[in-house]
Amino acid sequence: MDRLETLGREARDRGIPVMKQDGIAFLKDLLKAHAEVQSVLEVGTAVGYSSMEMASVRPDIRIDTIEIDPARAEEARRNIRACGCADRIYVHVCDAADYVTMAYYDLIFIDAAKSQYSRYTEHFYECSHPGTLFVYDNLNFHGIVDDPQLSHNRSTLQMTRKIQKFRERLLQDPRFRTEFHAEIGDGVAVAERIA
Numbered sequence: 001m002d003r004l005e006t007l008g009r010e011a012r013d014r015g016i017p018v019m020k021q022d023g024i025a026f027l028k029d030l031l032k033a034h035a036e037v038q039s040v041l042e043v044g045t046a047v048g049y050s051s052m053e054m055a056s057v058r059p060d061i062r063i064d065t066i067e068i069d070p071a072r073a074e075e076a077r078r079n080i081r082a083c084g085c086a087d088r089i090y091v092h093v094c095d096a097a098d099y100v101t102m103a104y105y106d107l108i109f110i111d112a113a114k115s116q117y118s119r120y121t122e123h124f125y126e127c128s129h130p131g132t133l134f135v136y137d138n139l140n141f142h143g144i145v146d147d148p149q150l151s152h153n154r155s156t157l158q159m160t161r162k163i164q165k166f167r168e169r170l171l172q173d174p175r176f177r178t179e180f181h182a183e184i185g186d187g188v189a190v191a192e193r194i195a
Helices: 003-013 021-033 049-055 070-082 114-125 154-172
Strands: 039-043 062-067 089-093 107-110 133-136 176-181 188-193
Touching: 003 021, 003 049, 021 049, 021 107, 021 133, 021 188, 039 049, 039 114, 049 062, 049 070, 049 089, 062 070, 070 089, 107 114, 114 133, 114 154, 154 176, 154 188
Parallel strands: 039 062, 039 107, 062 089, 107 133
Antiparallel strands: 133 188, 176 188
């Protein structure tokens, strides 16, 4: 098992929400298929696992990643330095909704507060261009989005209703060409900006 796989497994064992292994493989294949992607914005750094996996695809990929939790951001920075990617992955500590940049991104990966996906999409739309790929993880939320009887927790059910509405809106949004892959990870969507 390589260093990144070990980091991902250890994070999952600690209950840190990182992308599932088949989701990471899908994301890396997407980057391989789109050689034009050089600038990436990631919303939700956690321990830096997915950033480092994306950076491992090609040496020309540069990533800005946003983490709201300062302790997690510092852990991510240590991991990123240890893997030799500190010159290409930049961790920003703030609420993603407060992140302001003049940069334009070729790929925007959103894997943070699920109930905020619509807000993040609108906030970062200005940082995209026609052809930018928006990638979203956890759109099944452990199967609860499609089968609410899997949970009896009121706040979880409220959140999964927001995810369901977001999925429906995204699939109908004329600004994007969207594919939803329910079978990958915990439900992954790829929305290409077309307008």
